[in-house]
Amino acid sequence: MREVYIIGIGQTPVEEHWDRPLRELGAAATLAAIRDAQIEAPQALFVGNMLSGATCGQENLGTVIADFAGFNGIEAMKIETACASGGAAVRAAYLAVASGAHDVVVAVGVEKLTDLAIEDTTGALAGAADADYEAAHGITFTALNALMMRLYIERYGVRKDDFATFVINAHNHARGNPNAMFRKPVTLEDYARSPMVAEPICILDSSPVADGAAAVVLCSADRARSLCDRPIRILGSSLATDTIGLASRREILRCEAIRRSAQLAYKQAGVTPKDIDFVEVHDAFSIVAALSLEASGFVKDGQAIPFALEGNIDIPGSLPCSTRGGLKARGHPVGASGVYQVVEAVEQLRGQAGDTQVKDCRLALTQSVGGLASVAVTHILGN
């Protein structure tokens, strides 16, 4: 397999884009990444998206974005792994270059969620879980995460309010990100007052439904050297799955897909969790942030909350998390989030993260999780 580098990034702000359609968001991020890489056109386009059919009536999204961005004729396809679709699109783009099939490709994640009424969005997102044995029974995606949070609280004896540490941290970091949806801090009091969505998950535990698109340009080593002064190398890339249904797992809190994908990425990169300088976790719900830190090997099982409460996930801290706001405060345009994470990690590694720059960072881990941690994509990036 060949070495793969990131030479361009692009993104739209994450917000409720009433005035911009899906195709325009996708093309805008793609073209921004192309400009940043100073190239004319990619040879292939991998579009990460979960719900274009349900929210916009549009499938065949690879062709749509390639057409609208003016790249008629190139290889283009949609990649879908629920909430991890963005990470999977980066992985598909990585494989295309690593295999030698292409030299320069784009991965773009795009999602348009706010055109639907909230109950319809809730229903569509439930399809990330098992449609016949979870969603059809009225058990929402948030409810399934709530059941995991209940098990966690019961197992480790933590308090519901302890989870606020992930939320406060994410909102703090979003202040330095002009593309973030929520750039204002929240307090423990705000968290305690936040209305319930599915107990014990409150609104502030949950990432917001949003629209947005983010893109990266990937290329081979020789093209990276000729095109870019400071390419970022993808040192590890992996995707792993678990049972689609939460209840089919022997140990629900172990999150085997996250565990496996992290281990594969560490092994490929030849690093350990201790070597990682900062991490973009999939904090769609605060419980998922905690479980991701544990399953990725940064802390022992059950230790994520004390680790966070001690300030380790802040900037500066031993392992800054969600350094540009995370899914929680940057916003979670579902199939785009995995690409936003990679874009944000590149901003940090290039030293372009402004007020929330992680000093002297060289190694980043980004992790995109789909369904009830039924699929996880991990990337390790270095400069």
Added chain:
Amino acid sequence: MQLARFHRLKPCYYRLEGTRCAKCQTTHFPPRQRCNQCGATELQSVRLSRRGRVAAVTSIHQPSSGFPKGSQLMAAIVDLEDGVRLIAQLTDVEPEETSVGMAVEMVVRRLRTDNGDGPILYAYKFRPVLKRT
């Protein structure tokens, strides 16, 4: 839900049918094509235990479309007596009356009525075990 899809699901939804591996005796729910423990493909349909205990419970304040707004659905992880674990709605109980370890039993109840006057979908739910006299 599409009618054909619902008809295909009826053995599971009405009778709580799973599969059992003829080789290693592992029971699966939902039904599998291939045993996820030993890889054998010889699986038989089997009716699961109708009783179990609640392992975790949540009440849903923001329901999906098709489910009544303002109602508080309760969802639980249920450990059946035969060792199978599943997720289902709880019924005939108030949120504050639920607890971890609560003994529950399966009943068939209405899930939803599609599009107001469409087909009425029924499926398993779990209620607290009734005291027998």
